[in-house]
Amino acid sequence: MIEFNVLKKSKISGARVGILKTSHGEIETPTFVPVATQAAVKTLDSFEVAKTGSQILMANTFHLHLKPGDKIVKANGGLHEFMNWPKPLMTDSGGFQVFSLGFGTDFGTGKILKSSSKKTQPNIIETNAQPKSLRITDQGVYFRSPIDGQQLFIGPKESIKIQENLGADIILAFDECPPPMASYEYLKKSLVKTHNWALDCLKAKKSNQAIYGIIQGGFHKDLRKESAQFIGALPFDGFGIGGEFGGDKKKMADMIAWTLNYLPRLKPVHLLGIGHPDDLELIIKAGVDSFDCIIPTHYARRGIAFVEKGQLDLTNPKFLKDQLPIDQKCLCFTCQTYRRSYLCHLFRAKEISALKLLSSHNLYFFNDKVAKIREKIRNGKF
RNA sequence: GGGACUAUGGUGUAGUGGUAGCACGGCAGUCUGUGGAUCUGUCGGGGCGAGUUCAAUUCUCGUUAGUCCCC
Numbered sequence: 019m020i021e022f023n024v025l026k027k028s029k030i031s032g033a034r035v036g037i038l039k040t041s042h043g044e045i046e047t048p049t050f051v052p053v054a055t056q057a058a059v060k061t062l063d064s065f066e067v068a069k070t071g072s073q074i075l076m077a078n079t080f081h082l083h084l085k086p087g088d089k090i091v092k093a094n095g096g097l098h099e100f101m102n103w104p105k106p107l108m109t110d111s112g113g114f115q116v117f118s119l120g121f122g123t124d125f126g127t128g129k130i131l132k133s134s135s136k137k138t139q140p141n142i143i144e145t146n147a148q149p150k151s152l153r154i155t156d157q158g159v160y161f162r163s164p165i166d167g168q169q170l171f172i173g174p175k176e177s178i179k180i181q182e183n184l185g186a187d188i189i190l191a192f193d194e195c196p197p198p199m200a201s202y203e204y205l206k207k208s209l210v211k212t213h214n215w216a217l218d219c220l221k222a223k224k225s226n227q228a229i230y231g232i233i234q235g236g237f238h239k240d241l242r243k244e245s246a247q248f249i250g251a252l253p254f255d256g257f258g259i260g261g262e263f264g265g266d267k268k269k270m271a272d273m274i275a276w277t278l279n280y281l282p283r284l285k286p287v288h289l290l291g292i293g294h295p296d297d298l299e300l301i302i303k304a305g306v307d308s309f310d311c312i313i314p315t316h317y318a319r320r321g322i323a324f325v326e327k328g329q330l331d332l333t334n335p336k337f338l339k340d341q342l343p344i345d346q347k348c349l350c351f352t353c354q355t356y357r358r359s360y361l362c363h364l365f366r367a368k369e370i371s372a373l374k375l376l377s378s379h380n381l382y383f384f385n386d387k388v389a390k391i392r393e394k395i396r397n398g399k400f
Numbered sequence: 401g402g403g404a405c406u407a408u409g410g411u412g413u414a415g416u417g418g419u420a421g422c423a424c425g426g427c428a429g430u431c432u433g434u435g436g437a438u439c440u441g442u443c444g445g446g447g448c449g450a451g452u453u454c455a456a457u458u459c460u461c462g463u464u465a466g467u468c469c470c471c
Binding site for chain 2: 232
């Protein structure tokens, strides 16, 4: 179980600071949640992750079910013990992976539809369309294991069972993350599915883990409202907001704020999979308490370093002569120890230590940025 | 000193008397509930000098360089 207390609400935005108590410690909110899909933040061990100021991680039901198997994790004492991370954990339900494996693969798209994309026109996925490699039914999803091809099925009950075996502090209801180019009718029908699955998840859960219900609805205000009202009325411990929100970042923030209007605000709200540095202030002002995103670690592996004024591509040879740390004001291990020139060399030489050093910096940067925002909220300046 | 073989983008290699292809690489994009991935675009080439021919990277000769063998 968790306990959530809002300590201060901003008077100039929807932002708020709070404390989320779990049996593995307390989390200051709003907080960034690094992604540890396979029970690991890529390139870092749990001690290194802790040094980046991370308070909670998010592991993945789908991936861990396939490898090594949730029963293996359970036999090893659960996720906390397995990965030697004594702090709070949450697990994603696997719903997003269904999208990613299905329509995401078919259309070569992420969940966010880029306006510049010509291949993926909106409204091309009609009500009864199915992705090529899996089948989504009212009960759940049939798919083939990407590992050995065997037929598998995950529905709300299965997802909850897996998440109980994994043993995170916070688990998520199994939802359908609809493709961004889905028609209105598809989204409406998908929403019914997600809502029914939410009921099934609550019914199936036997553990004392906290569970968040997921709100969908795409970029339609009426569907977001309907979803928030339906899910918000159920006895969840918190809520997740998923899917995409349409258009630009401003519209995204407006849609999140709109959705929050229809949720009970005494419970924590997590925004799923959003968190580009340009999004941080917007989504916190909209009122979310936590959000996960692969960007800091994913971009780190491509050589993109986040700094106060934007980002640096450390694979660019111009940095070979740059004696400065990544960010002069940053107190992370990497910035205290190494220069841009050396990191640039490591990236260009494809040394794996480059990925680790930059992942560490980027996570520190994100956590630090959010910590500073918390401070501003406390001081009434945000 | 004599002989043989080879010479094509940055690297490794195809092929051809008429527009030189592939892989890797470089550069630029892409990336939001994970892709060290992928994808897209782009850069870049027949050692040098003669000859034959309408046309030579291709055929011939010379030259230079490299590799190997012999003395």
